[in-house]
Amino acid sequence: MVDTGRAEDWLLTVAQRHRLSPTQRQIVQRMLGMFPDVAFLSTVEIAERTGVSQPTVTRLATALGFAGFPEFRAALRDVVVGLSPAPDRHSTPAVDQETANLESLKRVLAGDRMSEAVALLAGTPALGVIGLRASAALAEYFGYFARRLLPAVSVCTDASTVDDTVLEVREQGATALLIFAMPRYPAATVAAIRRARRLGLATVVVADTALVPFAQDADVLLVAPVGTGLVFDSHAAVVVLAVSLLDAIAATDPQRTQQRLEAHEALIDSWIHHG
CATH class of the missing domain: 1.10.10.10 (Winged helix-like DNA-binding domain superfamily/Winged helix DNA-binding domain)
Structure with missing residues (x-):
């Protein structure tokens, strides 16, 4: 509290x-x-x-x-x-910082913006997921599991093709995009957010702070603070947010979710290692 x-x-x-x-x-x-x-x-x-x-x-x-x-x-x-x-800190500041980040994330997960984001992402016939540079792994992670839930998911992690991706998903019938925008914010990411809006696509943007300079360009901005106590930023809270989005999307259509997950389970024996 x-x-x-x-x-x-x-x-x-x-x-x-x-x-x-x-x-x-x-x-x-x-x-x-x-x-x-x-x-x-x-x-x-x-x-x-x-x-x-x-x-x-x-x-x-x-x-x-x-x-x-x-x-x-x-x-x-x-x-x-x-x-x-205690002002003297001799424990593990990186872990402590992530704990605080996750506490902050609780308010986001329970808020109206989370509900708006889920409605947009669950309701689009095709979904585009964009994450460039430091956000590329987040986009791939989300996209990997989103394909188990949704019929058409396109992931873009290449700045040179991001404009093509935005156009392609719109032609596929998409009504919304999910964009991960972690520091440092690539210019191509901001351009993609603005291009999507010009094309009539709603944008759900995941960023590390509500004060990002492109906040006004997002239809829904979800904030997941990053850990800054190590050499490189830690994305623990962002991953929890991504999984929470997937879980909430799955809950919007339980029948579709069950059917798609069962179809996926049928394929597991062909690629899983049995030892």
Whole structure:
């Protein structure tokens, strides 16, 4: 459960233990009014909201005794979701951050946008799934299982063919596209979202934050935060969201789902390893 008051008290306590510059104290003061969202924002987003530069936000994290901004943000998330108030973190920040991401995802899965996304994706005669660069594996993962549920699924992970894919699925009768847009956001992904809308296709976009610069171009934006505590971003919450979408789509037509899954099961003996 989100405990905003507890989180504010924690940040104040940490700030009072360190000697901060006037600018840094001002950032902290403004952050106090940004809970719980501040625990899930990037340095760029906090800088924009507090009226300072991105390096200034990064320096604040180290001034507060953290190794860097990812560790500071992970600590914020822990406090917001009621995990641990301790500012000194010597455990596993990457796992703790993912735990906070999954807590944040609960609100998305129970929200109206999730219901809207499921209705669009379950109701399209053909489904296009797009994911470029870092999002390619997510698109392939979703598409692999979506083909067990839906009659016509096209997956595109190549920026050079994404325009062709959008046109082809529309010609196949598609009414909606699912697009994974994880950092860093490829220009071709944003162009595909806008092209799809111009062609009359609804777009369900999965991104890491509601503040992506192309948010207004999506018909439905689903947010699944990424883990940033390791060398490369972790997509644990995004995978859970993808599987949850598949489960909800399957539930919209149980008879079709059963028939298609049984047909798939009939093929398993021909390719599974029996040992």
